[in-house]
Amino acid sequence: MMMVILVGVTVLLIAISVAQILKIAELNAISKGSNVYEISDKENKLQGTLMMVFLLFYFGFFAWQYYKWGDLMLPVSASEHGVGIDKLMNITWLLIIPVFIITHILLFWFAYKYAYKKNNKAEYFSHSNKLELIWTLVPSLALTVLILYGLNNWNKIMTPVNPEEEHVLLEVVGQQFSWGARYAGKDGKLGRAHVNYIEGTNFMGIDASDKNADDDVVVKGEFHIPVNVPVQFVFRSNDIIHSAYMPHFRAQMNCVPGMKTQFNFVPTITTKEMKKITNNENFEYILLCNKICGAAHYNMQMNIVVESKEDYEKWLASQKTFKENI
């Protein structure tokens, strides 16, 4: 309580003293015959200069962050389509950063250069069809390139894996606040599942009467995928909307109760190789929840292991099937 009173008194005292200083400044200005609200030449010059100082600060801050944190960004993409996304991202940066720099230089430099001076005259320049045409057309052209290139990528990414092709079919189910994954097994088919069947350890709600479910493999905590083989993901949720986010693979898809969503990618770098690339012995690929889903949303994760096909098959064979588990 004492503390509160002290803080309150301090704030009050500061307020009163600032008020007094302001009052004195105003009286002073009035006594000199100038209006307090009038902005003096000196003030305009100061603010104009501060504009340039700010420009330097802003660019400096930008560069400093890049220098300091540039290495902390996500490492190279560990999936095939992710390489395309990264390339598109870099092209977009190449477009954005120069525009950012040039427009900011113009903005703050104009503010500095054209700060008010009593004898200066502003130029009466109200429109120019030519200029306006230029800055409508140039962005339009740049955007056309971005849109076309972007959509080309988008269509490729969103095309499901051809079922004839060799692939892994993997279902990922989110629930408050954990993930489960299910492999289709030898028959390549996922057994029927619905929340009505959830019971005991069968947290994914698999229908035991469906023969396709017999060889399904359910795992928690960690799932494995083989390198260079397409993985077709199917996503479900038992309760709230979750989002399966696998940043290293540039992959994300929402898990929505009442419907199935899908995404697919080809992992290209094994966990072991990535440990070397990132120079980090403890590196793990990770699946995390990226849609607000409740109190422990911040801690809903599953490890992903990318390994050679042989290792993957060995690991999968060592897991119990759904039938063996019940």
Place this chain on the structure above:
Amino acid sequence: MSTHHHHDQDFLFKYVFSTDHKMISKQFLITGFIMGFIGMIMSTLFRLQLGWPGESFWIIDKLLGSWAENGVMAPDKYLALVTMHGTIMVFFLLTAGLSGTFSNLLIPLQIGARDMASGFLNMLSYWFFFLSSVIMLISLGVEGGAASAGWTIYPPLSALPQAIPGSGLGMTLWLISMAIFIVSSLLGSLNYIVTILNLRTKGMSMTRMPLTIWAFFLTAIIGVVSFPVLLSAALLLIFDRSFGTSFYLSDIYIGGQVLEHTGGSPILFEHLFWFLGHPEVYIVLLPALGITSEIISTMSRKPIFGYRAMIGSMLAIAFLSTIVWGHHMFVTGMNPFLGAVFTFTTLLIAIPSAVKVFNYLTTLWKGNIKFSPATLFSIGLVSTFISGGLTGLILGDSALDINVHDTYFVVGHFHIVMGLSAIFGMFAGVYHWFPKLFGRMMNNRLGSIHFWVTIVCAYGVFFPMHFLGLAGVPRRYYTNSEFPLFDNLMDINVLISMFAIAIAFGQLLFLYNFVYSALRGPKAPQNPWESNSLEWTTPVEHIHGNWYGDIPEVHRWPYDYSKVDKNGEYIGGKDFIPQTTPLFENETEEAH
């Protein structure tokens, strides 16, 4: 006794149930700022948690009480703070506070009207807003806590109290408050539209209106088009929550049992929500851009460059804003073809936005710029509009969005382009029109210090968030410390939090300047910024009907600054020609 009673009534109708647009404007401003300060304090509190996760803070203990045992906020209460911060800032400060203040103040004054078309509806609009503010604040104190499902309140999280405690009574009050808020917004918007279309003074054609009025006009239209959709979304959610319907719910297993809801889809809610949610961005942004256009032109002593292009770009933005909502839903599993369409429409918005930026730059070029605090904040707005707008090209591109969706990259982007731009526009407006609001002047020196503290700290808070996002950090995480992946990023969070604390203290400068100037500031002269528009012809003290005698007639557009004749002499002898001045001999009206 009777005179005393009479006096009471006067007070009541002058200050409380006023139908005068100028008083209503002040009511919106002050209510909006109170809400804004509450929203800001919330953000400072959760920044403490994010910067120093799990540490006990005296201030958190004192302010949050049972939400934070031993001074550490509970994870679900962190989400409640995030949710309420977003709701309050987006709707209460930047929608009602910004539009409500300046549409109300400037529409009648700048078009030459005695008041709004309906003073009574205008009063109702404020009181519905007031009521919704009170309900929203009450929801902070109810059992289970305030709404905690994010300001976007996606079901099923927002529909099921089993999912998070805040989805109980707190969420009910949130929905009721928002329904009332929408009524307020619609009453206001309809009034603005009717007033602008019907009550312009003689000579005030649509293309002689200041760009502020154009901005308020289009904002009101977007509001009328999109807010009712949010109302219907909220109503259906109320049905799902309380009456057992299944618009948004299906196949849910929670708390050990399967719910009976079947057949609904939360994606439907997302569509309905974002049909308002995205236009909402422009509902807060357009008024700020309008205010900036007016201030940059006046203070550069130059006509706004490309008046018609400015109107055209606002029309384009207003139209496009209603057909881009799907870019919030690229990863919901919607048809990839739809994703492609929304990418296309979204990126198109960059074109009118670019036109606006270049027009601002050209307006400053060869100007004679007077740096009032309003000028500073307007230039700040152009900077934030560029900095935040450019990263929109990444988020609007469906392929790129996959990996930055819902990360801190998004938080950085929209806080800069929408949050900062809109609040900078609002500050600029308050500094510029303070003499019209309170008949007194604000202190310029304090105002400029306020600006520099604010812009430096604001970029300090939001710029590093892009890096967090590119490192894959999701938003709405109570702490990032559960993942070894994010351990190296702790420094960034500490830096952000320090800037966040500094910016909060910086706003005390404004609060002080505002209160002090409103009560004790020097008396305002008739036309302190030597501006052309009509509001500066009204008497400094507020009178009913705005003008003594007839409403002045308008003879020209509002941007005749520094207009010179063939000899290079100012036409009319000064560097500005008010709209009420008839054309001089040999002068042609600017074919703007």
